[in-house]
Amino acid sequence: MVVLFPWGSILMRVAPRRWAMPVHAAMQMVALSMFIVAATLGISLVREVRIPGQSGGLMSNPNFNYHPIIGLVVLGLLLIQPALGMLHHLGYKKTGGRQVWSYLHLFNGRAAITLGIANGGLGLWMAGEGKGLKTAYVVVAVVMWTLWMAAAVWGEWRRWKWIRSTGTTDDKPRGGE
Numbered sequence: 001m002v003v004l005f006p007w008g009s010i011l012m013r014v015a016p017r018r019w020a021m022p023v024h025a026a027m028q029m030v031a032l033s034m035f036i037v038a039a040t041l042g043i044s045l046v047r048e049v050r051i052p053g054q055s056g057g058l059m060s061n062p063n064f065n066y067h068p069i070i071g072l073v074v075l076g077l078l079l080i081q082p083a084l085g086m087l088h089h090l091g092y093k094k095t096g097g098r099q100v101w102s103y104l105h106l107f108n109g110r111a112a113i114t115l116g117i118a119n120g121g122l123g124l125w126m127a128g129e130g131k132g133l134k135t136a137y138v139v140v141a142v143v144m145w146t147l148w149m150a151a152a153v154w155g156e157w158r159r160w161k162w163i164r165s166t167g168t169t170d171d172k173p174r175g176g177e
């Protein structure tokens with residue numbers, strides 16, 4: 001969540017044009033596969049973990065159940081990303097510009113990955129990790145998220161400049177795919 005998904009998104013903006021989409025798609029699919037495996041482990045942990053001194057499982061405690069719930073929401077949101085990315089790509093090849101799928105892919109991807117990064121911090125808190133690890137996580141998360149947002153804003157600005165200077169919605173040569 002903190003390294004692979006943001007890095008795969010940054011590459012969409014900074015990799016050489018020809019490679020950007022394939023590298024982005026491949027990297028996000030590797031990240032998604034790892035996330036599916038990790039979420040499966042999370043689901044088995046939910047069944048095993050007991051809170052000392054309390055009866056009932058993790059899900060019956062409102063102080064602890066939101067990490068797995070948010071994690072499953074993030075999983076659901078990210079599972080539709082490959083289809084949205086594919087629909088965007090096919091439409092882009094036809095029209096040379098963005099369509100509704102493109103905006104859904106961009107918005108859903110940015111929101112879900114950000115939520116997932118925050119959820120990692122909640123996981124460390126829930127597992128009772130020490131201050132050192134939690135601080136390190138927050139530092140890495142803030143640095144990665146800032147780099148990613150800088151790349152995203154730069155990409156949008158480059159695209160906007162191209163569209164303005166050419167008077168076309170066709171963003172092929174700059175900043176789109």
Ligand code: HEM
Nearest residue numbers: 001039042043045046068071072074116119120123124127
């Ligand atoms: C956005 C996705 C997720 C991230 C980034 C994430 C991250 C983490 C992290 C960093 C920990 C702390 C591990 C430790 O220090 O021992 C943790 C613990 C845990 N996670 Fe997740 N997780 C995610 C999704 C899920 C999901 C989908 C579930 C289950 C449905 C889940 C269930 C758990 C459980 C039960 C623990 C507690 C383990 C313990 O207290 O020993 N997580 N998670």
Ligand code: HEM
Nearest residue numbers: 009025028032081082085086089102106109110152176177
């Ligand atoms: C779980 C899988 C995926 C995730 C999480 C994901 C996430 C993202 C994110 C966050 C962005 C925006 C980058 C930014 O912030 O500026 C993006 C852009 C893009 N993605 Fe994906 N993506 C995934 C899979 C795919 C796939 C499979 C394809 C192609 C078939 C694809 C094609 C694209 C394209 C072409 C863009 C740029 C769209 C534009 O600028 O108009 N993505 N993706």
